[in-house]
Amino acid sequence: MRRRVARGVLVVGALLTVMGASMIVACFINDRTIAEARGQSVAEVVDTSPIRTAVRFNTEDGRVFLPPNGVLYPSDLQVGQLVRVEYDARNPDLVRVAGRSWTVSLLPVASSLAVVWAVLLPVYYLLRRSIRE
Numbered sequence: 001m002r003r004r005v006a007r008g009v010l011v012v013g014a015l016l017t018v019m020g021a022s023m024i025v026a027c028f029i030n031d032r033t034i035a036e037a038r039g040q041s042v043a044e045v046v047d048t049s050p051i052r053t054a055v056r057f058n059t060e061d062g063r064v065f066l067p068p069n070g071v072l073y074p075s076d077l078q079v080g081q082l083v084r085v086e087y088d089a090r091n092p093d094l095v096r097v098a099g100r101s102w103t104v105s106l107l108p109v110a111s112s113l114a115v116v117w118a119v120l121l122p123v124y125y126l127l128r129r130s131i132r133e
Helices: 002-036 102-132
Strands: 038-048 053-058 082-088 091-097
Touching: 002 038, 002 082, 002 091, 002 102, 053 082, 053 091
Parallel strands: none
Antiparallel strands: 038 053, 038 082, 082 091
């Protein structure tokens, strides 16, 4: 039983690592999509929450957008702040803070995975050690 639990600990760590890597890849793909048909605007931050940061901006053709998923890379934004954004002109719901890219996601993902493995490896070691005894 302990051997299965020990393997389960490694499986959980591997799954979380794959999820973290997937988040980085998704950020890269979003940035590439924006770069293919980039539009630029100034947006007003209308709401911030732990889940998303909402912005409102005008596209180059005059339409007003409030992307339902918020803005990518929203760190350090405050309600009422004006910020330059870049968006996919084909799909203005995909918008990021100008000058920020997928590399912003590296530090939070890497630090989260470091904590995950710092907890899981000792647990795995203790479980394996108790099996041998």
